[in-house]
């Protein structure tokens with residue numbers, strides 16, 4: 001199958017105001033005629049047409065030390081995304097790719113350009129060179145530079161740089177950072193930041209891969225029944241240590257339960273730092289045992305440290321073994337919730353399809369350095385944060401009691417199985433069982449953000465956007481790029497878009513924003529506008545119905 | 559039923575702290591001791607990690623409560639919290655990196671000044687597999703030395719040993735990578751903890767030292783002679 005040239009999705013998105021659709025597009029007409037068959041987004045990738053993203057699967061490969069500088073520089077230039085941090089005195093602090101000696105001259109150039117504009121009325125914010133966009137931010141004594149060929153908006157790149165800055169503050173605190181440079185402007189910040197590099201890199205890589213959480217500035221929760229979450233919160237609160245400030249249970253990077261003082265809520269950007277440390281970088285997991293980490297949560301208070309206790313649950317060696325030693329646990333293994341209505345047809349049909357047609361899990365990449373996505377999805381951590389640096393043992397005691405109660409009550413295995421079940425399948429959400437199936441063109445994926453809760457949900461990436469094959473990685477990045485473009489159009493200054501529908505040569509997309517939610521949907525290029533609208537409506541209905549399961553509303557407050 | 563053969567040995571907890579410059583291999587030593595595992599490109603520790611591991615001596619069981627600290631300068635002010643009640647310290651340097659021995663000496667001095675008076679300190683030169691020494695180069699047939707041929711050792715055994723003797727420290731050269739001498743360090747520490755120190759191990763925060771070790775205390779000097787061979791069966 002081949003695709004006719006069509007409107008360019010990138011540039012033209014913003015001009016596609018709500019409701020208007022270029023029906024004269026040849027591609028549109030062409031693809032309309034094929035609407036009997038469901039075309040998945042980005043099918044061209046399978047045919048070797050990965051376009052701008054060719055080679056994306058090598059983006060995260062390290063630049064080797066043992067070749068010539070020319071080869072290394074060429075590799076450096078082949079990266080689609082760069083992040084650099086330098087001091088205003090021009091000292092390199094961090095670069096995602098290449099050691100600092102390799103790119104010293106590039107850093108020098110960047111520094112020269114920035115400082116040239118520094119004195120002007122308009123500081124340099126960004127410029128385009130070739131197909132790369134440069135965005136620069138200044139935070140006190142530090143310059144942050146992003147160079148991207150992935151098509152994010154300036155605002156999006158700036159928020160990525162802001163997250164890197166937050167990581168630096170989290171390591172040092174603001175007063176310390178300022179002090180260092182007040183006393184010695186030429187300080188080499190690499191020493192005080194020692195050990196932070198891997199955190200910056202895992203943050204950077206999550207942006208380069210395309211993080212829905214970072215894009216939306218929202219968190220994802222583990223889907224649980226309201227009463228189950230309520231019970232877990234109560235167990236959590238019951239075991240609370242006096243010294244506790246915040247308590248979190250996190251499973252596979254998704255929030256399960258939060259307890260907090262009434263007057264303090266947790267800021268998503270702080271949680272992003274914690275999640276990155278725990279689930280994206282290997283630092284904590286590699287350590288084994290329990291961790292006690294001084295860290296600053298800049299959105300909470302950028303002037304001081306808090307102390308974070310972290311412990312991961314051991315994986316049950318054998319599924320049954322972990323629980324069977326506790327017989328009381330077994331009888332409660334699946335807490336039943338009589339007072340709540342059953343979850344409805346879709347859940348049972350989802351379970352059914354899981355057991356019959358679920359694709360096998362992607363091969364675990366134990367041989368490569370890449371963390372296996374499957375196992376990371378099932379890690380459960382207890383995180384206890386205190387302002388008292390001496391409170392390790394009292395928090396550890398709290399953790400031990402909490403872990404025991406969770407296990408005895410069966411909620412630990414409940415969390416495990418919710419994790420294993422993964423995100424809901426798109427087919428269980430956007431397809432209505434009642435509608436006539438033959439004309440159904442379903443959504444391929446969506447992001448739904450609950451604005452009030454600052455949380456988001458999305459369906460499983462399987463089968464089209466999961467896996468580690470190059471074409472899957474590229475498809476995943478393309479999906480994220482579409483979301484970034486939709487998001488940029490909807491959030492552009494002076495844009496008052498409520499709905500945006502767009503058709504590109506290999507994907508159709510729809511964005512819809514109300515005071516309650518932001519919804520971004522993606523479907524194959526031959527999906528009609530009507531079908532997409534219908535799909536979007538179903539997602540919204542589903543999210544409304546499931547709201548208290550998808551999102552943590554309020555959490556446990558003390 | 560309660561025959562002496564199966565009766566649990568008396569057990570006591572020993573608080574142990576690892577100190578030393580970043581990247582000398584502290585976490586790797588602990589990982590080898592606790593999980594008998596090694597990771598080639600380990601990400602740096604953040605903050606500190608707390609682990610436990612039992613060490614079976616012939617006459618008793620020692621449960622190590624281990625603080626593996628990050629060794630980064632910005633955490634230096636937190637170090638007292640970790641060594642304050644410690645009965646043992648493992649001060650680690652990288653024997654391919656002379657500055658790390660300098661740093662180790664600083665830690666030893668600080669411990670001697672600030673930690674509990676009876677603290678048992680072991681000085682450990684790690685990464686022995688990177689040298690040409692027979693003992694350290696691993697059994698995996700890999701050629702030693704970072705350059706493939708050269709000997710990466712920059713701190714001689716003599717120099718470190720002399721210093722350790724002067725200061726009254728236990729001394730070992732280890733490889734977390736091959737496992738060489740790792741268990742031996744911990745066994746030697748277990749054997750060197752004075753009885754009196756074990757008795758005080760039951761203070762608050764020292765976790766659950768078994769109450770019965772009070773009555774059944776044994777002569778550690780006897781155990782010390784038997785040394786590492788039947789030491790940590792862990």
Ligand SMILES: Nc1nc2c(ncn2[C@@H]2O[C@H](COP(=O)(O)OP(=O)(O)O)[C@@H](O)[C@H]2O)c(=O)[nH]1
Nearest residue numbers: 580581582583584585586598600685733734735
């Ligand atoms: N060759 C060799 N490398 C080691 C050894 N121990 C640790 N390493 C490596 O040295 C680096 C730092 O180790 P790590 O345990 O994180 O050091 P720490 O900062 O002191 O905890 C890692 O890349 C380890 O793989 C060893 O005995 N031999």
Ligand SMILES: [Mg+2]
Nearest residue numbers: 584585602603
């Ligand atoms: Mg370490």
